[in-house]
């Protein structure tokens with residue numbers, strides 16, 4: 229018996245990704261597609277409204293007529309009409325119950341909000357413990373119920389997992405004394421994502437000139453002195469001039485595309501217009517023309533940390549999502565960091581979408597994408613074209629949900645100066661009713677691969693189009709909620725896992741592999757599921773961040789400063805703001 233509980237060591241297959249170095253993982257991931265074609269229920273007829281984005285490598289070349297098949301499924305949110313998922317597509321799922329109670333639109337309520345509980349802190353605390361219970365529920369408590377032919381599978385999986393962990397219910401941690409038995413691999417250095425060391429990036433900036441400093445003014449008297457004292461420490465700069473007086477000023481300062489950055493050498497004002505950054509040395513990597521249109525390749529940009537200073541990374545246009553959410557402009561998918569050509573056309577162009585509350589977004593949510601990126605690069609099957617956050621709308625019944633416009637803006641702030649390849653799509657947040665995740669992914673498919681004139685997809689060197697593959701990025705806890713009765717509809721799970729695909733980031737305390745084995749639909753689509761091992765566990769929780777804010781505690785280093793500043797400016801997550809707000 230191997231240490232991982234399997235009878236023999238898990239085979240290391242080519243293209244399995246980082247997790248294959250950890251032999252506690254069954255060899256599921258890395259393969260993009262089913263070897264035997266999509267099951268019947270995933271084959272959508274052309275008349276059906278959920279267009280197929282088959283995951284077959286050989287079907288990635290998208291005939292132009294395919295692109296024409298996507299009609300104008302989504303209407304402008306202003307006219308209050310949203311296409312719900314095709315009942316026809318759901319009907320095609322022949323192996324599933326035809327009377328799923330969730331199909332007709334229930335809003336998932338993963339965490340019941342006690343109606344008689346007026347204390348937001350209690351809500352968040354119960355949310356916290358509910359989350360812990362949810363983490364356990366995957367297989368330890370027999371969720372989800374297995375079909376009759378597999379009725380003992382959950383117990384078997386539990387036994388396997390227990391054996392794997394020496395009977396302690398968890399797999400050995402990399403931090404434990406058993407570390408030596410699970411040596412960390414040395415990932416191959418990829419030329420195409422190398423970036424200069426951080427020190428080099430700093431070297432390329434000179435000391436600030438007084439005239440370069442940001443002249444935002446401080447609102448000396450805030451209405452909430454305690455919170456201000458605490459959170460004031462975590463503004464972009466400790467200097468009072470760096471604290472915007474109001475959210476309007478903060479936004480204005482953002483819209484002016486400038487940011488104050490402090491480093492050991494002092495304060496530097498940087499603009500997003502490279503020509504204005506006269507302090508930056510010429511010839512730095514991010515100024516070199518990329519291979520993509522516009523001369524900038526997001527994936528070629530500086531990595532996190534350094535990217536704070538990567539002024540060449542395209543920024544969202546002013547007021548884009550805010551104006552859309554206010555109903556002032558029509559919706560359009562942000563594309564400023566979307567790559568439109570591929571470096572290696574033998575790979576599958578991939579767009580990663582993370583759905584969630586992001587109330588607020590934290591460094592964990594940013595790290596999820598970077599972990600996914602490492603895994604994808606390692607697997608050598610896909611080429612990442614972009615990553616998107618899709619914050620859920622205010623109609624999602626979850627405690628602690630700040631209004632959607634704030635969560636969208638916080639996500640934007642989180643990515644704008646920390647990432648070169650992530651964007652925020654406000655579509656879901658701006659919908660007049662809750663949208664299920666299958667619908668959100670379908671929306672991305674339509675936006676990226678649709679187009680009446682065949683403009684969707686990635687253009688290959690030979691001029692042909694190839695579909696963007698879209699995969700959902702989610703934490704292990706979210707995936708384990710697949711097994712909670714009444715939360716997800718089975719047809720939707722087939723769409724999410726079969727037609728799209730999932731990148732699952734392990735979460736401390738959850739055993740994704742065991743859950744994958746125990747859940748029939750997940751197991752069925754396992755070749756379209758990639759499990760990402762957290763090599764450094766990060767368990768920053770939005771719930772706890774909200775509680776810290778509520779209690780006036782520091783949240784510095786848990787989320788980007790720009791987001792902290794926004795929370796502070798907009799007085800989010802204080803006494804009355806913790807509860808969900810619909811509107």
Ligand SMILES: Nc1ncnc2c1ncn2[C@@H]1O[C@H](COP(=O)(O)OP(=O)(O)OP(=O)(O)O)[C@@H](O)[C@H]1O
Pocket residue numbers: 359582583584585586587592593596628701702703704705706707733734735736766767768769770771772
């Ligand atoms: N510690 C974590 N490890 C892995 N994935 C996580 C972790 N925290 C959140 N996620 C994932 O991030 C996505 C968005 O999650 P969400 O916005 O609910 O964050 P959260 O911190 O769990 O929030 P909350 O505390 O409000 O429930 C989900 O896919 C979730 O599974």
Ligand SMILES: O=C(O)c1ccc[n+]([C@@H]2O[C@H](COP(=O)([O-])O)[C@@H](O)[C@H]2O)c1
Pocket residue numbers: 336338583584585586619620624626663664665666706715716717720
């Ligand atoms: O589509 C569904 O049926 C469904 C059921 C439960 C949850 N979701 C989505 O999962 C995400 C949950 O995010 P969170 O913050 O509750 O972890 C959010 O984007 C929801 O819309 C989606």
